[in-house]
Amino acid sequence: MPAPNRIAAVVRTDDESAQALIAATVAEWRAGGAKVVGVIAEPHGLPDRTCRAGTLRDIASSRTYRMYLETAPSHTSCHLDAEGVQAACRGLIEQIATSDLVVLSKFGKLEAAGGGLAPAFEAAMRAGKPVLTTVSEKHRDAWHAFARAAIDLNAEPRALRAWWETAGKIPA
Numbered sequence: 001m002p003a004p005n006r007i008a009a010v011v012r013t014d015d016e017s018a019q020a021l022i023a024a025t026v027a028e029w030r031a032g033g034a035k036v037v038g039v040i041a042e043p044h045g046l047p048d049r050t051c052r053a054g055t056l057r058d059i060a061s062s063r064t065y066r067m068y069l070e071t072a073p074s075h076t077s078c079h080l081d082a083e084g085v086q087a088a089c090r091g092l093i094e095q096i097a098t099s100d101l102v103v104l105s106k107f108g109k110l111e112a113a114g115g116g117l118a119p120a121f122e123a124a125m126r127a128g129k130p131v132l133t134t135v136s137e138k139h140r141d142a143w144h145a146f147a148r149a150a151i152d153l154n155a156e157p158r159a160l161r162a163w164w165e166t167a168g169k170i171p172a
Contacts, residue, residue, distance in 0.1 A: 038103030
């Protein structure tokens with residue numbers, strides 16, 4: 001089990017601003033020499049959608065994975081494409097071993113059910129890598145059940161930098 005504080009989640013109410021914050025902070029850390037891998041969510045920009053699922057962008061390769069369906073299944077208004085998220089996860093798993101930090105766009109309903117990016121979370125935690133993600137209030141209890149050692153961060157650059165200053169120095 002990783003040391004406390006190596007796993008952190010930005011607790012968010014607005015996913016797009018949280019993803020933008022993480023993307024900007026990751027760019028700063030990468031420019032400073034940190035080997036950051038993972039995926040960041042980007043909006044789809046499509047009008048008249050209740051579901052905001054868009055794409056996942058691989059941090060290391062810039063490859064994008066679509067995570068929205070053109071038409072929502074009949075039992076929901078959510079356009080989330082679980083297969084697209086799983087494809088992004090598979091593409092990421094091999095990058096974890098040589099990384100300094102793993103950023104996973106969010107812990108949400110797919111991950112709470114053991115799917116989506118859950119295998120990447122598990123691989124990163126087994127490898128003792130620092131993990132940064134976002135979680136909504138709706139999935140916060142499931143997140144803390146999944147990652148008991150995780151801490152919550154405010155959605156502000158200073159909080160992320162302070163966490164990384166500590167997490168990046170704790171031996172795996």
